[in-house]
Amino acid sequence: MTSYTSRWLVRDMARPEARIRLVCFGHLGASAAFYRSWGQSLTEVEVHAVQYPGRADRLDEDPPHDLVQLAADIADALEPLADLPLAFFGHSMGAPVALETARALQGRGIHIEHLFASGSRDAPLPTGLVADEDPDRLLEDLVRMGGTDAEMAADPIFQELVIPYLIADSRMLHRYTMAPEPLLTCPVTTIVGDQDDDADRRPWSALSTLPVQEVGVTGNHFYLIADPPYSLLRQTLSAPRRGPR
Numbered sequence: 264m265t266s267y268t269s270r271w272l273v274r275d276m277a278r279p280e281a282r283i284r285l286v287c288f289g290h291l292g293a294s295a296a297f298y299r300s301w302g303q304s305l306t307e308v309e310v311h312a313v314q315y316p317g318r319a320d321r322l323d324e325d326p327p328h329d330l331v332q333l334a335a336d337i338a339d340a341l342e343p344l345a346d347l348p349l350a351f352f353g354h355s356m357g358a359p360v361a362l363e364t365a366r367a368l369q370g371r372g373i374h375i376e377h378l379f380a381s382g383s384r385d386a387p388l389p390t391g392l393v394a395d396e397d398p399d400r401l402l403e404d405l406v407r408m409g410g411t412d413a414e415m416a417a418d419p420i421f422q423e424l425v426i427p428y429l430i431a432d433s434r435m436l437h438r439y440t441m442a443p444e445p446l447l448t449c450p451v452t453t454i455v456g457d458q459d460d461d462a463d464r465r466p467w468s469a470l471s472t473l474p475v476q477e478v479g480v481t482g483n484h485f486y487l488i489a490d491p492p493y494s495l496l497r498q499t500l501s502a503p504r505r506g507p508r
Contacts, residue, residue, distance in 0.1 A: 270321060271314055271340035276302035278309035283348045283376060283500055286341060287312045288357030288364070290382065291436060292405065292429040294319040297354075304493055308500060311344070313337055313360075317428040326431035330439040334363030342371065350377045350500055354487065356436050358383040358463050362470065366445050374448045377499060378471075381454040381492070382484050383463035385477050388441065398426045401433060408461050409485035447471035452499060454478050456486040 272286075273295035285308045287298040295312035296319060302310035315333070317326030327333040341349065341364070349368075353361030358380035365375050402416045415421055450473045455462050461484045468475045478495060480486050 269340045271337055272311045272344075273298075273314050274302065274309065274311045275299060276310065278302075278306070281307065281309040281347070283350055284309045284311060284344055285350050285352060285496065285500070286361075286364075288337075288351065288353035288361045289313065289315065290355035290357055290410065291432040292401075292410070292425060293354075293357070301491065301493075304491070305496060307497060308350070309347075313357075315428075315432075317431060318425075322424070326428040326435075328431065328435050328438075330360060330435050331363050333435070334360055335367045337364045338367035338371070341368065342373065345373045348376045349373070350379070351375055352379040352381060352496070353383075355382040355463055355484065356432060357381075359436070359439060359441060359465065362441075362447070362465070365447055365449065369445060369448060376449060378447060378449055378451045379454060379492075379496070379499075380451060380463075380465065380467060381487060382456070382459065382461075383453055383465055383467070384455045385453050385467040385475055386464040387466055389464050396430050396433065398422070398430065401426070401429050404461075405429070409483050409488060441465070443469070447473070449473060451475040452478055452495070454480060454487075454492055454495070456480055456482040456484060458483045459486070460484075 287301060287310060289297050295314040298312040314321055315327060316324040351361040351365060361378055365378055405411050406413050406416050447470055451467050451471050453467055457479055
């Protein structure tokens with residue numbers, strides 16, 4: 264088992280017996296702390312959460328501005344961990360970041376086992392979207408979708424720390440133009456709450472050479488705060504399909 268540390272990845276629990284690593288990508292404005300409890304609950308896999316620049320212990324760095332370049336940098340950090348199969352879980356903005364990271368790794372001959380696109384539905388790309396850079400609106404949307412509570416969002420210290428990278432993430436996501444290729448070489452599972460009117464939209468069924476399944480769950484865009492999809496992850500990853508490596 265590889266012993267590895269990186270400013271890009273946070274691992275709270277080592278799992279020397281694990282047969283697969285699950286890499287988690289956060290939503291717009293998220294840090295790796297969003298997945299803090301996952302490594303304790305998913306004992307069958309070793310969980311790594313991506314720490315984007317410009318937040319948490321990387322607050323002194325500039326936030327990312329190019330999603331494809333961000334994915335390439337994450338791929339650099341993940342390459343030493345590819346001695347075990349890798350699966351990806353990306354929530355909301357994390358879904359396209361996971362997509363581009365998988366593409367970057369494929370270009371290096373590393374094929375991931377499965378991609379979970381959470382808070383993202385299999386649908387045509389939306390058009391005409393413009394990044395919202397109004398801090399008040401961004402915070403209101405985060406509260407409305409369930410990403411944080413209203414009391415925390417109203418805290419001036421929270422706002423001072425979070426708003427700069429919240430705006431930067433929004434700008435980066437809306438500047439991103441998704442190329443139709445290269446196609447993924449792994450199965451994809453999309454996970455969408457039955458009350459989620461804010462889901463990311465990607466034509467996932469046209470983005471992979473392998474099957475795409477959409478799973479409906481109870482809840483809004485941040486359904487996974489109250490009910491993380493641990494059972495689905497366990498079931499899907501219990502016998503991972505090992506593609507070309």
